[in-house]
Each structure stands twice: as structure tokens, then as C-alpha cells.
Amino acid sequence: MGSSSRPKKEQSLSVAGREWVRGRILGKGGFGSVYLGWVKKPNLRADVLPSIFAVKSTLYCDALELVRENLVLTAIRYSICSWNMPMEEQ
Structure with a gap:
């Protein structure tokens, strides 16, 4: 029989144990694919x-590339935040 078209359920282990669903693919790159995801039971307040x-x-064999990508994106994020900080007048 054919495979199910339902999205795979995954348990997030890194974000407070929130259960989330991986949906359709949004795109592919050199080191992975990007999927739409959503929290199964969102709590908008907390x-x-x-x-x-x-x-x-x-x-798994490409996981180190994701770690490196995360480091770069984190560095860029903090660089952008520091650019937006008001400068002291001298």
C-alpha cells in the first residue's frame, strides 16, 4: 500500500518539551530541507x-553544518542588535 500523506509528528526536545508537527516542505538547500512547522497545542500567553x-x-552526517550555520546566524543576529543600539554622545 502507499505511504500516508499525513505530516510526521515530532517531539521537540530542546524547547520545553513542546509537541509540534512538521508539515509540507518549503525548500531544499545544500545541507538539508526546510519544512513548515507548528505547535500542536499553542499556548499564546506562555x-x-x-x-x-x-x-x-x-x-545526521550533515548535522555539523547545521551547528555551524546556527553559530553564524546567532552571531549575525547579535551584530544586528548591536548596530541598532543608540550610541553615546561625546
């Missing part, structure tokens, strides 16, 4: 995850 988000997934 949730640490947005209700809808993108999830990048890769093979």
Missing part, C-alpha cells in the same frame, strides 16, 4: 515557540 515556524532538517 509559549516559547511561535505558533508557526520553519524547521530545517538534515541527515
